Amino acid sequence: GAGVSQSPSNKVTEKGKDVELRCDPISGHTALYWYRQRLGQGLEFLIYFQGNSAPDKSGLPSDRFSAERTGESVSTLTIQRTQQEDSAVYLCASSLVQGDSYGYTFGSGTRLTVV
Amino acid sequence: SQQGEEDPQALSIQEGENATMNCSYKTSINNLQWYRQNSGRGLVHLILIRSNEREKHSGRLRVTLDTSKKSSSLLITASRAADTASYFCATGNMDTGRRALTFGSGTRLQVQP
Numbered sequence: 280g281a282g283v284s285q286s287p288s289n290k291v292t293e294k295g296k297d298v299e300l301r302c303d304p305i306s307g308h309t310a311l312y313w314y315r316q317r318l319g320q321g322l323e324f325l326i327y328f329q330g331n332s333a334p335d336k337s338g339l340p341s342d343r344f345s346a347e348r349t350g351e352s353v354s355t356l357t358i359q360r361t362q363q364e365d366s367a368v369y370l371c372a373s374s375l376v377q378g379d380s381y382g383y384t385f386g387s388g389t390r391l392t393v394v
Numbered sequence: 395s396q397q398g399e400e401d402p403q404a405l406s407i408q409e410g411e412n413a414t415m416n417c418s419y420k421t422s423i424n425n426l427q428w429y430r431q432n433s434g435r436g437l438v439h440l441i442l443i444r445s446n447e448r449e450k451h452s453g454r455l456r457v458t459l460d461t462s463k464k465s466s467s468l469l470i471t472a473s474r475a476a477d478t479a480s481y482f483c484a485t486g487n488m489d490t491g492r493r494a495l496t497f498g499s500g501t502r503l504q505v506q507p
Contacts (some may be wrong), residue, residue: 324496379494
């Protein structure tokens with residue numbers, strides 16, 4: 280597609296429920312990244328995927344968080360047993376290749392509210 | 395503390411004035427990038443400056459990089475109300491090998507019409 284697409288745009292969930300967030304990267308972009316942004320703060324790295332290589336999961340805050348990506352297409356971020364501190368905007372980005380040598384294209388994010 | 399830290403945290407200027415934002419980082423880098431974020435949603439890539447470059451221009455944007463001081467600045471000239479946004483610097487980390495960008499906490503720019 281023309282840009283990075285994330286769904287849903289907004290999600291309100293009850294504490295303890297599982298949620299799944301989706302990201303469609305730009306076609307041809309081999310690298311995909313997930314970040315979390317709490318209100319008024321900077322971006323917190325969660326995970327990135329590069330082609331068929333093992334993902335870098337070093338930013339995932341707990342084992343309640345997991346992510347998958349099939350090949351160079353859609354990625355899903357799953358949060359199990361959601362907690363109120365999980366409330367944030369979850370941003371997905373893709374780039375032509377992995378790393379810091381190219382600009383990232385971001386989606387509009389999913390605003391997650393845990394009540 | 396964070397890899398990229400912007401200064402000031404908030405800046406308010408009048409339309410037509412210049413806005414300068416600074417970024418400091420701690421590790422060895424390949425490149426440094428600047429992004430803009432409107433209304434707390436997706437970020438937009440503005441400019442990338444490589445570690446062997448000292449200055450780069452793009453339209454009304456001017457970026458400088460001083461690798462000896464591990465700092466960068468973003469200058470927006472002749473600001474407009476539409477420039478109101480948060481601005482973030484971002485770098486990779488050659489020391490740890492993590493290639494995903496690390497972002498600072500941002501500068502919130504308010505341009506008064």
